[in-house]
Amino acid sequence: MSQPVVVSEGLCKWYGKVVGINELTVDIPPGVTGLLGPNGAGKSTLIKLLVGALRPSRGKLQVLGQKVWRNRDLLAHIGYCPDHDGVHEDLSGTEFVAFLARLSGVPADKANRRAEETLDRLGLADARHRPIGHYSKGMRQRAKLAQAIVHQPDLLLLDEPLTGCDPLARVQLVKIIKELGDEGKVVIVSSHILHEIEAMTDEIILLYKGQVLANGNIYRIREMIDAHPHKIEIHCDDSRALAKYLVGDQSVHSLAFSNDNVVTVQTRMPDQCYPLIANAALDNGFKISGLNSPDNNLQSIFKYLTEDRSPEGVAQRGTTGGKR
């Protein structure tokens, strides 16, 4: 396995009495890594610690083998796209990106050209001479991403980069972020929207209340679900008859009715349960108009991992957190 780009051990950040990051121990490898968690989980705090905007209260934090706080040499190799706008609205896209490129150390004679190339790449070629104050939210996000990559950093930290973007802008940004990862950039991207992360990477870190809840490949984490009841929502013309057919099977853990046409099956053996439903339709002629698995995405994993944070619950899943 490649060397980790980010190494943290017992990292803590307190805002007075409020805990932002709590004893966080994690290694982040190269490639695109998603930081996932609800609002207040500590995603932005962790990213600000990584970019040296916050000073760690305790613990060790190294990025590219160096400490971060007050390390200007390191900051020249980091690109940061904050969640907050904070841009000079009177500046044009090119001026904004070129100004920040110069602050990153790009010489004046190259800054404008590089800014224009970067904005072109992000689909802002036509808008680059317009004031940022006239940009849509999606365009601002792309301008912020442009300033983060204009100096060609080794590590890219993106804090909620898709917030406020329209669907088209989201697709474009996801594509660009994946491209950056493919180019070999180390990208750490945060979001509280699960499918956003899922679209960008398989490697995730789930944060909750400043702690790592789980990390690793999304599919490996997904395997943890297998021991947990898995929901299948079936839209059927006769849900009660279908339920009667299913109820005797060992793969079915429980049944619930949302309305006359929808039955929700809970199973611990989804591999057996899905064929059973298919057979029900084939053998008994049930007209199944929809089959949803609300568990079959990151949302379910996150919910599963966060719904029981009691010591017993944590102990049961003791191997899910910490270092990879």
Add this chain to the structure above:
Amino acid sequence: MKSAITDQKSPIRDLGYKPYDGPRLSHRGRFQVLFRRNLALAWASTLVKVDLILSMFPMVVCAVIMYLKLAAQKRGLPIKEDPGLWVFNCIFWCQIWFAFTMSLLVAAPTISADVRSGAFQFYFARPVSRMAYLLGKVLSAAVLIASILAIPGLLLAIMRVALAADGGDALTQLPLLLKTILYSVLFTATLILPAFALGALSRQPGYVQGGWAALFFLPWLLGEGIAAATEIPYIALISLPTNLRWIGEALFGVPSSHDLAWYWPTGALLLIVGCATWWVIRRLDRVEVFS
């Protein structure tokens, strides 16, 4: 940094990434980028331009008065004070209002506006030190304020030297140029650093501007008023303008309006400005970027 990326078996290279190998500016020059940007931002303001243009008018009036006095002096008419004192009169009694207005526009709200807008996130996520940030911001404000104070002052001083009665008089007046520069620098620092210190206290530029106006005028009014009533001149040392006036009087040889030696207002002013500088550096040094 280099060792982390190139000397070790870097994971970045494992993925085929080619690190940027173009030139980068040294960290030392970063304040110039901020300086130019801040100056451009200030110049974009109509109020700043109006203030700068209006500030040149008192100089014309003072120049006319100085010329008339010099002409009268040449004709042998009795002139009580040297016409060169109009340099001080112009700077202190006329330019102070425009310079203060400029400090209100470009110095007081600078830090708080950056905190409020979240600009720190962009600045301090880059190789920009707190001192480089402060230097860039202070210098841009200083250029504007000093131009209001020093340009009229220096032009008047040059005029005084140029219209000297003879070579000896011109040589005698030459230090006036140096005094004008020194006074303008002190004046500029007094109008900038306490304003920046206040700006580091609040996220609301409006509050900072109000606070700066109060800090500048209230002690002036109260200090001089109480000092006059109690006949204790030391009380007036709490006022920035009073200290500037007394220092100016000592520097330009204006008949003194008080009994204190020059080092009293100088010490008080340096103490206030020094504390303000210490405070703003301390605040910025400890700043963490929240949004």
